[in-house]
Amino acid sequence: MSLDELADKEQSSSEEIQVAQSDSKFRSLNPGPIPIPAAPSIRSLVDSVSDERVDVMASHQSENGSGSISTASSTVSSLESEKAAYEYLAQTPIKSTDAHLVEFSEAMRTVAKALRRVAEGKAAAQAEAAEWKRKYELEMAHKQQSKIKGCGSCVSNDLDKLASQLTLETSASDQLGCCGKHGICSHEVLQDVVPGPIPRPNHKMVGRKASFKLSWGCNGDKNGQHKHDFVSFEKGDITTAERSNKQILLKWESPPQTVLFITKPNSNNVHVLCAEMVRWLKEHKNINVFVEPRVSKELLTEDSSYNFIQTWDNDEEIKLLHTKVDLIVTLGGDGTVLWAASLFKGPVPPVVAFSLGSLGFMTPFPSEQYRECLDNVLNGPFSITLRNRLQCHVIRDAAKDELVTEDPILVLNEVTIDRGISSYLTYLECYCDSSFVTCVQGDGLIISTTSGSTAYSLAAGGSMVHPQVPGILFTPICPHSLSFRPLILPEYVTLRVQVPYNSRGHAWASFDGKDRRQLSPGDALICSISPWPVPTACVMDSTTDFLRSIQEGLHWNLRKSQSFDGPRD
Ligand SMILES: NC(=O)c1ccc[n+]([C@@H]2O[C@H](COP(=O)([O-])OP(=O)(O)OC[C@H]3O[C@@H](n4cnc5c(N)ncnc54)[C@H](O)[C@@H]3O)[C@@H](O)[C@H]2O)c1
Numbered sequence: 159m160s161l162d163e164l165a166d167k168e169q170s171s172s173e174e175i176q177v178a179q180s181d182s183k184f185r186s187l188n189p190g191p192i193p194i195p196a197a198p199s200i201r202s203l204v205d206s207v208s209d210e211r212v213d214v215m216a217s218h219q220s221e222n223g224s225g226s227i228s229t230a231s232s233t234v235s236s237l238e239s240e241k242a243a244y245e246y247l248a249q250t251p252i253k254s255t256d257a258h259l260v261e262f263s264e265a266m267r268t269v270a271k272a273l274r275r276v277a278e279g280k281a282a283a284q285a286e287a288a289e290w291k292r293k294y295e296l297e298m299a300h301k302q303q304s305k306i307k308g309c310g311s312c313v314s315n316d317l318d319k320l321a322s323q324l325t326l327e328t329s330a331s332d333q334l335g336c337c338g339k340h341g342i343c344s345h346e347v348l349q350d351v352v353p354g355p356i357p358r359p360n361h362k363m364v365g366r367k368a369s370f371k372l373s374w375g376c377n378g379d380k381n382g383q384h385k386h387d388f389v390s391f392e393k394g395d396i397t398t399a400e401r402s403n404k405q406i407l408l409k410w411e412s413p414p415q416t417v418l419f420i421t422k423p424n425s426n427n428v429h430v431l432c433a434e435m436v437r438w439l440k441e442h443k444n445i446n447v448f449v450e451p452r453v454s455k456e457l458l459t460e461d462s463s464y465n466f467i468q469t470w471d472n473d474e475e476i477k478l479l480h481t482k483v484d485l486i487v488t489l490g491g492d493g494t495v496l497w498a499a500s501l502f503k504g505p506v507p508p509v510v511a512f513s514l515g516s517l518g519f520m521t522p523f524p525s526e527q528y529r530e531c532l533d534n535v536l537n538g539p540f541s542i543t544l545r546n547r548l549q550c551h552v553i554r555d556a557a558k559d560e561l562v563t564e565d566p567i568l569v570l571n572e573v574t575i576d577r578g579i580s581s582y583l584t585y586l587e588c589y590c591d592s593s594f595v596t597c598v599q600g601d602g603l604i605i606s607t608t609s610g611s612t613a614y615s616l617a618a619g620g621s622m623v624h625p626q627v628p629g630i631l632f633t634p635i636c637p638h639s640l641s642f643r644p645l646i647l648p649e650y651v652t653l654r655v656q657v658p659y660n661s662r663g664h665a666w667a668s669f670d671g672k673d674r675r676q677l678s679p680g681d682a683l684i685c686s687i688s689p690w691p692v693p694t695a696c697v698m699d700s701t702t703d704f705l706r707s708i709q710e711g712l713h714w715n716l717r718k719s720q721s722f723d724g725p726r727d
């Protein structure tokens with residue numbers, strides 16, 4: 159129908175005008191194939207036809223000087239136009255076009271689902287491979303320990319048993335009657351009684367590594383009765399028993415004899431204090447001292463009487479440090495604690511962190527009172543915070559057949575995947591175990607331990623979490639989305655972050671702010687909680703130290719108190 163014909167009809171009948179206008183409206187809405195997002199529903203077409211009819215009626219009647227539009231006539235016209243619209247739709251090809259679009263979008267959805275399932279399958283396989291590799295490494299570490307102890311016969315092939323032995327293991331007496339005769343539950347973690355002489359660098363004497371026990375105190379009472387916190391299931395009811403406060407106490411069973419110093423470089427204060435502490439430990443406590451090769455050189459150049467200090471020459475010797483060192487003393491800031499932890503790819507001896515930095519979130523010990531602090535720690539018992547680490551595997555797409563190809567990197571704070579120098583958004587696909595989590599589009603993503611929750615993750619809007627809460631933080635960096643809130647996931651999950659093939663650029667992973675590695679499209683990063691936590695000594699206890707750090711270090715919720723005078727209830 160042409161517009162001229164429409165104009166003629168408009169003169170003859172208002173009803174016909176409505177239909178004609180509807181007709182022209184439909185044509186203008188649907189001039190050809192319908193664009194996908196704009197395909198109008200039948201209801202909306204009908205509504206718009208009715209609206210148009212009222213407009214046309216109004217203009218038509220006012221032209222004729224007849225005044226207002228009657229409600230009755232508009233209702234009738236509306237019904238008629240609706241009928242006309244349905245008739246029109248029955249004749250037009252819109253339906254079939256819609257059907258094709260629906261069919262097409264469903265096919266696309268099926269393809270997307272299949273692709274996601276493949277990716278999830280791949281994630282699951284890689285997570286499983288990482289888990290097996292972890293178990294294999296545990297076995298190797300155990301074998302190595304057994305060799306050192308001259309106890310080759312105690313190697314077990316049962317991987318599950320081995321894994322539980324190498325994590326915190328309840329001693330046999332605990333299993334029999336949890337709290338033992340005296341009502342104190344001791345969980346033995348390390349029995350490093352070395353029967354023979356240990357091969358040492360520099361042929362210096364190092365005593366046998368001290369053994370210790372851990373116990374879980376109750377409400378600050380260091381000798382408090384340990385309460386089970388297992389979930390129980392009795393007569394069909396599930397209940398969690400009263401729990402202890404989980405504060406862990408370390409009690410030496412034999413005196414610690416060897417201390418390793420890790421110090422911040424290029425700081426005169428640190429250097430002077432280190433020299434003083436090393437001498438005090440040797441002369442007053444008869445402690446063997448290990449220092450880094452750099453520090454050893456510095457001390458020996460200054461004064462040859464430091465010839466009792468020991469150090470290492472190569473990475474192989476670093477790998478054996480945990481078998482010789484009872485305690486680690488760090489002098490510096492949080493970065494020095496991170497550095498110390500990074501030297502240990504397996505078990506980590508307890509860390510006593512002295513504060514010589516600006517913030518000192520993980521360095522609660524005041525360096526001015528080092529004698530008193532070290533006395534307390536060497537005598538024990540003392541509270542520790544068991545800080546979980548994340549083990550991260552970089553999986554190269556180029557080596558995808560080998561699944562896990564590089565050694566794991568252990569982080570105490572976080573692994574960050576960001577856009578590096580690229581000016582494009584990072585595009586990262588994230589999976590938790592084998593479930594798809596989300597795509598990150600923004601500056602990047604932080605996967606953090608709870609210890610790291612007060613570091614970069616905090617700056618990116620993540621929550622502060624007590625370091626002994628068992629969880630993994632999933633914090634986006636400047637996400638380009640209004641609804642991307644940070645998550646905290648349970649500690650037992652395995653996360654996988656993949657740079658998809660259609661990513662515009664590379665991504666970069668960094669580990670505790672160091673060791674940046676490029677991730678190309680197809681590469682992935684797999685993270686899970688490592689079985690090797692970092693035990694850090696507390697000044698008071700884990701919670702008191704944490705609260706003090708957020709209050710004094712970060713000035714958390716600092717506000718002047720409101721004065722007493724003023725309006726009251
Ligand atoms: N925007 C940011 O806040 C940002 C950016 C990059 C890196 N970082 C953090 O720096 C860490 C590396 O530390 P560094 O000392 O080698 O580098 P650095 O010298 O750049 O110091 C970073 C700051 O973070 C603090 N910090 C480190 N770990 C912390 C923790 N667990 N809780 C509270 N504060 C902590 C340090 O005390 C220091 O003040 C990274 O692991 C990362 O968490 C933060």
Ligand SMILES: Nc1ncnc2c1ncn2[C@@H]1O[C@H](COP(=O)(O)OP(=O)(O)OP(=O)(O)O)[C@@H](O)[C@H]1O
Binds near residue numbers: 450491493518
């Ligand atoms: N023993 C070490 N060897 C090499 N580098 C180290 C060592 N200890 C610390 N670092 C590095 O030195 C840098 C600064 O250390 P740290 O954070 O302890 O001091 P800081 O910056 O003065 O403290 P804060 O961050 O609290 O102000 C960190 O990047 C850390 O990785």
